[in-house]
Amino acid sequence: MYAIPGATGANRSAQPDAASIAAPTAALDAPPTLAAVHGVAAGAQPNTRPRTVAAVLADSQVEAVLDELDRDLVGLKPVKQRIRDIAALLVIDKLRAGMGLQSQVPSLHMCFSGNPGTGKTTVALRMAQILHRLGYVRKGHVVSVTRDDLVGQYIGHTAPKTKEVLKKAMGGVLFIDEAYYLYRPENERDYGQEAIEILLQVMENHRDDLVVILAGYKDRMDTFFQSNPGMSSRIAHHLDFPDYAQDELLHIAQMMLQQQRYRFSGEARESFERYLQLRLQQPHFANARSVRNALDRARLRQASRLFADRQRELSEDDLCTLEASDILASRLFNESPTCPPNSKP
Numbered sequence: 081m082y083a084i085p086g087a088t089g090a091n092r093s094a095q096p097d098a099a100s101i102a103a104p105t106a107a108l109d110a111p112p113t114l115a116a117v118h119g120v121a122a123g124a125q126p127n128t129r130p131r132t133v134a135a136v137l138a139d140s141q142v143e144a145v146l147d148e149l150d151r152d153l154v155g156l157k158p159v160k161q162r163i164r165d166i167a168a169l170l171v172i173d174k175l176r177a178g179m180g181l182q183s184q185v186p187s188l189h190m191c192f193s194g195n196p197g198t199g200k201t202t203v204a205l206r207m208a209q210i211l212h213r214l215g216y217v218r219k220g221h222v223v224s225v226t227r228d229d230l231v232g233q234y235i236g237h238t239a240p241k242t243k244e245v246l247k248k249a250m251g252g253v254l255f256i257d258e259a260y261y262l263y264r265p266e267n268e269r270d271y272g273q274e275a276i277e278i279l280l281q282v283m284e285n286h287r288d289d290l291v292v293i294l295a296g297y298k299d300r301m302d303t304f305f306q307s308n309p310g311m312s313s314r315i316a317h318h319l320d321f322p323d324y325a326q327d328e329l330l331h332i333a334q335m336m337l338q339q340q341r342y343r344f345s346g347e348a349r350e351s352f353e354r355y356l357q358l359r360l361q362q363p364h365f366a367n368a369r370s371v372r373n374a375l376d377r378a379r380l381r382q383a384s385r386l387f388a389d390r391q392r393e394l395s396e397d398d399l400c401t402l403e404a405s406d407i408l409a410s411r412l413f414n415e416s417p418t419c420p421p422n423s424k425p
Contacts, residue, residue, distance in 0.1 A: 129178025140213040149206045155328045170214045187316035188291045193298035194321025197367030208253040219251035227261040230275040238271040242278045259294035260304035283314045347404035381406040
């Protein structure tokens with residue numbers, strides 16, 4: 081049995097002694113109830129708690145987080161709907177707890193499957209806010225890690241590393257990117273399985289104060305779950321993040337520019353559409369991440385273009401506008417036989 085320092089049940093702020101670390105209390109091992117999570121004492125009067133969904137939403141401000149998710153993320157309609165469904169479940173459970181209808185805390189561990197740049201980290205951040213505002217976790221922070229943060233390179237190194245990460249994540253969300261790298265069956269001396277065993281124990285025994293989100297490519301995550309049925313059984317919510325369509329990527333690009341107080345000229349916008357057509361055909365495309373990288377390079381070219389004309393008095397429009405030449409200078413156009421440099425759309 082693995083225990084996480086600083087995450088004991090009765091007093092989370094107190095430092096546990098050696099005995100409590102080695103052998104968790106029976107109360108910690110028992111599945112927590114919704115009433116316990118929300119601080120509802122046995123026999124509490126129902127009229128002292130919210131009785132409507134609207135009252136819970138007004139008190140928690142969860143709807144503001146959902147609206148922010150809709151506003152900040154382009155597309156991803158199935159993902160957004162699933163997050164709303166989870167939020168609805170938590171709101172109803174909160175109402176049930178307020179009326180003394182005890183039940184176990186719902187399992188909230190998740191798997192986010194999809195290619196890079198599809199918004200998995202952003203959704204994890206919003207999910208942590210929802211959980212915190214509804215009282216399912218104490219802090220609502222997100223600790224993002226990979227295999228290197230959890231698995232040691234020699235005997236006795238993995239357990240302390242994993243426990244330290246879990247200690248930091250308690251009260252919030254632990255986001256494990258490329259989680260399938262934890263399991264490497266081809267390497268007999270690999271210590272990833274030890275980290276998995278610790279995670280499994282904590283995911284079960286501390287689910288009232290920690291939500292674990294595993295993330296990675298869908299096919300690799302499927303293989304990972306087939307090899308680790310214990311992990312699969314603890315993941316209640318599987319969300320698939322689709323790749324963005326070209327029009328969605330253009331919208332994302334314009335949002336990114338707006339946040340940095342840049343904009344496309346008319347011709348630059350058309351050129352970037354053509355850039356996306358070409359880039360989508362190339363390997364290693366990372367959705368919004370690739371869009372951001374392309375815009376960073378376009379801003380560099382714009383800066384070099386303006387820097388070269390040292391005597392020119394620059395206007396705000398000059399400083400904020402990306403021109404077609406800043407896009408067409410990409411080597412992607414030079415490498416494409418169908419789109420020669422400086423050709424018109």
